[in-house]
Amino acid sequence: MAEIEATTGTLALALPFLAAALAPILRRGLGHHAAWLLALAPAVAFAILWSTVPRVAEGEVLTFGYEWIPAFDARFSFRIDGLSSTFALLITGIGTLIVLYAGGYLKGHRDQGRFFSFILMFMGAMLGLVLADDLLTLFVYWELTSITSFLLIGFDHERERARRGAIQALVITGGGGLVLLAGVIAIREWTGLHSMTEVLAAGDALRDSPYYTAIFILVLGGAFTKSAQMPFHVWLPNAMEAPTPVSAYLHSATMVKAGVYLLMRMQPALGDTALWTTVLPAFGAVTLVVGALLAVRATDIKITLAYTTVASLGLLVMLIGVGSETALIAAVLYLIAHSLFKGGLFMVAGSVDHSAHTREIDQLGGLGRAMPLTFAAALLCALSMGGLTPFVGFLAKEEIYHALEYGDAYHIALLVAAILGNALMFAAAFIVALKPFVGKKPETIEHPHEGALTIWLGPLVLGVLSLLGALFYGTYHELFSSPMASATVGEPVEIEIGWIPHLNLAFALSMATVALGIVIYLASTGIRRATSGFLSALGWGPDHGFDQAMRGLLRFAFALTSRLQSGRLDYYMTATVIVIAAALLVPMAITGAVPAEPKFPDLRFYEWVVLALIIVGIVAVVIAKNRLTAIVSLGIQGFGVALMFMLLGAPDLSFTQFMVETLSVVILALVMTRLKLSPADHRPLRETLPDAALALAGGIGFGLFLLLITQRPFDPVLSDFFERYSYAIAHGRNIVNVILVDFRGVDTMGEIAVVMITGLAILALIRIRVGRGGKAQPDPTETTP
Amino acid sequence: MRTIIFRFTAPYLTSLMVLFSVFVLLRGHNEPGGGFIGGLIAASAFAIYGIACGVAPVRRALYFHPLAISACGLFFAVIAGLLSVFTGQGFMTGLWAFPAILGGDVGLSTPLLFDIGVYLVVVGSITSIALALEERESD
Amino acid sequence: METALSVLVGCLFTVSLYLLLSKHIIRMLLGVVLLSNAVNILIFTAGRIVSVAPPFIPQDAETVSDVANPLPQALVLTAIVISFSFFAFLLVLAYRAYQDLGTDDTDEMRVAEPENDGLPPLGY
Structure with a gap:
């Protein structure tokens, strides 16, 4: 394990975020040309990562990181091996093209700067996700991708469908992220493993752990939601509501691959168990077939591509689940191929939309003459997607059939699913890449035109790379697929498959797939009608279920809130008093820590008088029938309290209490004379009696609590301190005042600030007059002094 | 309540009470008293003046808005705390000087300044509250 | 003395909680005043009544002992002033609420949480 220069690695991770911060400013200054400058960020990150490729290809694992929360053993650490290196190169490489593409695609859009910012942030999050070593670091980046993708999908936030797509993506992937968090915590707490490096080294221990099933389900919860497996697809x-650059980036190479990445990453540690090899292929195969069928059904070419992505993810999960070395190699090859051709095809779909102003397949045709470069790119990508030689898609498909051609009935079922899915995807590829460009141009399309350089550059580069990767398969395997497969399998792997077909079973299956695909392509209209009819007969789907769940959640929350928060003050007060009384009395009842029976107080005569005065005052307050009695009674008890402070050796308190009581009575009188309200309680006894019982419980609670405190031994350390040092170091003989202005001066400062703020608040309350309609308006009679 | 006698004596009563409040404030460090009590006494004085003669004369007599006085007090309190920071000690460390004025030792200190700040905050805020409430009575 | 004060605190809390539980704002305000007194005496008594001599250091001495505990006194002193300003705030709030809503019954004060508030929007 080798150390990579930490600053270089950190730079690569931070660059997209830095560019995201600068994006709106650059966009304002440079217009859509800012894309060229902003694309430098992922390009430089790509270059940095590229420089590590030779070392990684030799099997080295590069790590770097920082301390984060040492108390929790959480580090901010990263790991570059074959798997994360290839992912990171795809993210930054395709990211560079996407930034350029967005520069042309959203040219003149008023929020283009914001778009750049979001997509670069997403790029940074995705890069961090695949490079993260520490599990908590991984989780942070994982959720960051959910949040940034929410922002991207909801980019056209003025349309309801975009908002819905964004919320749905956030709820599903963010919710899955929380499940993953539970999984991460489970791994950390139950097995004591904190990073991917540790997890990979402790595979056997994990598989034998009694918590394996729980960890497995939790990790799968994260991966399946992110990677859109049925029924989370x-x-x-x-999410196709997002602008096309988002779809081309998030839904080809990055966001949706995060779940696949996690499964590949965990495969050496969690894989190769009965659970793994059963659950994953089952989910994957169902997702593959259903996704591919829905792809052919869709009429919007972007939606078609989205469903083929779902199908591809199903295929990948299925292969990872099968878990044999060949299957994992096939997964690796297919993943890289898919990132290249799907990214390209999405961009093509965007270009077609841009030029023809529609994405409906029935209204498209004959664009090939006007858009030759886009057509070429589309064909290159579609050939790769169809699995024809000499393209990287071909290598992947051969390997897939190699992986599934031997085995029991279960594998044969998977093989059938793979053939069916691949044939459907073959058809879908050519529906998107061929139909819009050939045939007769419909009247509805006016002035089709080739886009700017930035628009056609991306898909063309990706299409050409799909070709070059297969032609120079030796280098391709050596640098990318072999290291990645080694990391996925867990031991060094050499991939040899080339673009020259050999006559064997896999090739025969491949040919059968192509033949079936052509048939489906020709019969696509019929299949579309059949599946549509079936779906409308079914009536309910997970998408509809999501709406129902969200509405149900809102209704539930509303019902719960209106129960808890009734809007009645006496209800809240009753709840508060019950809690106070219970908090005081219940612990005493449980622990039996009741105060000892006190002696009858031995007081002097005038002390009895003062106490009696206070009691009389408070009783009079309760039973007072008119305002004046209530105010006077309140004053009596207040002055009684002041007298008591005087008798107990607190002259400062006594004076303060006197002044405050005087002022209270004055302002109470001022307001009460104008309120014209009686302070008497007119409620019937059946309402006042429970209140009285509750208040008595609270009062007894406080009384017992105080008795309990005073019966404990007294710790005089603080009062001794103040008595000893008040004059010696603070030069004051009035200890109370010294505490206030010196020893606890900061406290006092906070308190006088509160006094002043209440003064301000009262002034504001009096000055602003609120009408019955609730609208605030300045008091016209008030004059500013 | 605006009897002639009350209205006639109120200004004198008020000035006496304000004077007394300053006395209570200044002796507070060694004897009963201090900023809080002094401030409350002065605030009651202004409240009495307001009840007797109406709010406008009190506002004229105060010259500043009561809350401005309050803010000034808070400012003094913060300055009193910050002074020690400039001498390299912690925030709110008390600084003392005993210059001989008129033959006697006078203790000048940041806690005294702080207490004056407390006094002004209490005077300002409570007077503001009382005057605001009294003002409503007249309309 | 502590026992007598504990009983007094119990009485003060009982009455203030009872007043706070009523639905009339005036009574609740009276309850708030009593509540602050109750809390102040609670804090004061929790610091023990060790002596009734005020905590002052005599002119000719450097230190003093056997005086009332000064710490709760300092805490309660600021508490008195703050609870007064809060009482004033609540008073003005109640007054303004009465002026604008025309009621002193808390059940009828439903501006912030209106009765029969419909479902929140269920769309996206």
């Missing part, structure tokens, strides 16, 4: 097609 619904967010992916709905």
